[in-house]
Every structure is written in C-alpha cells, then in structure tokens.
Amino acid sequence: MTDDPHRSAIVFDASDEYRPEPPPPPEIPAWKDGSFRIGIHTSIAGDIVRALDLAHGLGANALQIFSGSPRMWGRGPSRISEADAARFRQRRKELGLGPLAIHTSYLINLASQNPVLRARSVQAFHQEIIRALALGADYLITHPGCAVHAGREATASAAGSIAQALRQAARGVKFGEMQILLENTAGQGSAVGARFEELKAIMDACGELRLGVCVDTAHLFAVGWDIRTAEGLEGALGEINRTVGLARVAVVHVNDSKSALGSRLDRHEHLGKGKIGLAAMGRIVNHSALAGRAFLLETPIDRLGDDRRNVAALWKLAGRVVAAKGRDGMKPRKKTAAKKPRRRGK
Numbered sequence: 001m002t003d004d005p006h007r008s009a010i011v012f013d014a015s016d017e018y019r020p021e022p023p024p025p026p027e028i029p030a031w032k033d034g035s036f037r038i039g040i041h042t043s044i045a046g047d048i049v050r051a052l053d054l055a056h057g058l059g060a061n062a063l064q065i066f067s068g069s070p071r072m073w074g075r076g077p078s079r080i081s082e083a084d085a086a087r088f089r090q091r092r093k094e095l096g097l098g099p100l101a102i103h104t105s106y107l108i109n110l111a112s113q114n115p116v117l118r119a120r121s122v123q124a125f126h127q128e129i130i131r132a133l134a135l136g137a138d139y140l141i142t143h144p145g146c147a148v149h150a151g152r153e154a155t156a157s158a159a160g161s162i163a164q165a166l167r168q169a170a171r172g173v174k175f176g177e178m179q180i181l182l183e184n185t186a187g188q189g190s191a192v193g194a195r196f197e198e199l200k201a202i203m204d205a206c207g208e209l210r211l212g213v214c215v216d217t218a219h220l221f222a223v224g225w226d227i228r229t230a231e232g233l234e235g236a237l238g239e240i241n242r243t244v245g246l247a248r249v250a251v252v253h254v255n256d257s258k259s260a261l262g263s264r265l266d267r268h269e270h271l272g273k274g275k276i277g278l279a280a281m282g283r284i285v286n287h288s289a290l291a292g293r294a295f296l297l298e299t300p301i302d303r304l305g306d307d308r309r310n311v312a313a314l315w316k317l318a319g320r321v322v323a324a325k326g327r328d329g330m331k332p333r334k335k336t337a338a339k340k341p342r343r344r345g346k
Contacts, residue, residue, distance in 0.1 A: 039063040052088065052092050054330065059322040079130060079131060102140050110122070114148070133178060142182065144193040188266055215253065218257040219266065222262070227280055251295075254285065255268040255269070255297065282317040
C-alpha cells in the first residue's frame with residue numbers, strides 16, 4: 001500500500017514557538033539622579049495633592065506627609081481612592097519631587113502587650129502600608145513603639161514582639177521598591193529604639209522584610225550623642241554603622257533641639273535656634289558618610305513663613321541657594337489657652 005501523496009509530515013520548528021516580550025526593566029525614579037534631596041513635612045489638610053504643591057512652593061525637592069490623622073484613631077477613610085491616588089502620583093511626577101516619605105500615626109504601638117491596642121496597631125499599620133503603596137511612597141517611617149509598663153531594662157526584649165507585629169501587618173502585601181524605615185527615638189519613658197542595638201534586633205528578627213533606618217538628629221542629641229562637635233558626630237555615625245549599618249540609613253530627619261543634651265525629651269526646634277546649632281547641622285548634611293540620603297525637616301511652625309525659612313536654611317547649609325517658588329506655606333497651629341484652675345468654694 002502506497003503512502004497518501006496528500007499527507008505531509010508536520011515538522012516542529014523552534015523558531016515558531018511563541019515567546020512573549022520580557023517585561024521592561026523598572027523605571028528609575030527621576031529623583032534618583034544623585035542630586036541633593038531636601039524636603040519638609042507638609043500638611044495633607046483639604047486635599048492630599050496640596051501637600052506636593054506646598055513642598056514645591058517652599059523650594060523643597062522631597063517631602064514627608066501623614067497619610068491620615070496622626071493623633072486620632074479611624075479619622076478619615078482607611079484607604080485612598082484610586083482617583084485621588086492617581087492625581088497625587090501624576091502631580092508628584094510633574095513636580096519632580098522625591099523621595100516621598102510617609103510617617104505613620106503616633107498612636108500605633110507595635111510593642112504593646114495590650115491585646116486590644118496591639119490588634120488595633122497592627123491593623124492601622126497595615127492600612128498605612130496600603131495607603132503608602134497607593135500614593136507611590138518610597139519610604140514608610142515609623143517609631144518602633146513603647147514597651148508600656150515593662151520598664152527601660154525590658155525595651156530591648158520588645159524587639160521580637162515588634163518584629164512579629166510588622167510581619168503581621170505586612171502579610172500578603174507586595175512592597176515593590178517601598179521600604180519601611182525604623183526611626184531612632186529620643187528615649188522618653190519606655191520607648192524602644194533609643195539605642196541602635198534595639199533597631200538592629202528588630203531588623204534581624206524581621207529578615208523577610210526590607211527594613212531600613214531613619215535617623216533623627218534631635219533624637220540622637222536627646223539620647224546623649226553630642227553631635228555639636230565633629231568628634232561627637234563621628235562617634236554617633238560609628239555606632240550607627242556598627243549596629244544597623246550606614247548603608248541601611250535612607251532618610252535623615254534634620255531637626256534642631258529645644259531640649260538639652262541627654263534630656264531624653266523629644267522637642268524639635270528651628271534650624272540654628274536650638275541646642276544643636278547651625279554649624280553641627282552643616283557638618284551633618286555635608287558628611288560624606290551620609291551622601292545620597294534625603295534630608296527631611298520636621299521643624300515647628302510658630303510663625304507664618306517658618307517652613308520656608310527652615311528649607312532655605314537647609315539649602316544654604318548644603319551650599320546652595322534655592323528660592324521659594326510660592327508664598328509662605330503652612331499656617332501656625334492655634335495654641336489653645338491653658339485653663340485656669342478653679343478655686344475651691346467657687
């Protein structure tokens with residue numbers, strides 16, 4: 001029986017196989033161009049996009065914000081609408097601002113052993129992560145927490161509890177390039193993080209998360225590092241490098257201090273008006289070991305224009321003059337008058 005002349009053998013050709021195009025490499029953010037990055041914490045009141053215009057108008061090229069109320073539980077929506085988030089990301093791209101850091105609520109206490117407060121803190125931190133990702137934040141900065149009623153000697157042992165809370169809050173979340181930064185604290189009460197060994201312990205116990213560090217100058221000073229002198233600054237940087245490693249420091253909060261050296265009081269002051277002084281701040285922002293970091297201000301606003309003056313002072317310390325592009329930024333908070341004690345019998 002002869003073969004069918006109309007039948008042809010199918011020959012596989014590897015070149016015919018479908019090969020999808022590889023995904024493009026991630027776009028490098030415009031702010032990662034090696035330029036000096038100076039920012040300030042701005043308000044999201046009214047419209048979150050306004051915070052970007054405020055920072056830009058003050059002459060900053062980076063910024064920090066809250067993504068919700070920092071002092072009230074459940075104030076405002078737990079998530080940001082995609083429309084508002086898209087407007088925010090687009091406007092930030094237009095203004096060339098970066099990095100964007102978001103500071104978590106002051107109410108969050110990841111070290112708490114109170115089951116209700118702990119559950120609330122983990123949930124709130126998870127919502128902070130979701131909002132930060134929606135806005136395209138580069139860093140989410142948080143205080144580690146307070147080991148309430150545990151005593152100063154027990155704060156180091158809280159690292160495992162904090163790490164567990166961080167893992168719970170981050171469960172199921174794809175972070176991309178965003179990083180959580182642990183901020184050193186001023187050492188008030190039972191606050192964890194005054195010693196960099198405590199931050200290292202948290203990071204070591206949380207290896208699956210990309211954790212970094214935010215260093216606050218006023219907090220360093222309050223703990224007892226005399227960064228007013230070149231020797232004191234070298235000692236502090238050496239301690240940071242020995243423990244968490246300078247490579248993991250992404251942001252520096254540049255704040256002068258109202259409080260004295262070693263006071264363990266967290267009181268920020270305008271640049272050059274506090275106990276640390278302009279000369280020390282100049283050494284910090286120009287130190288080679290801190291090159292490439294973002295320097296963000298968290299200075300008070302006592303008078304209209306204080307934010308503009310602090311941004312200008314920081315640029316001047318960096319050896320540049322950057323004029324503000326808009327009017328004065330945020331208005332001072334109204335100070336509530338202290339109530340006079342009532343006299344007995346009246």
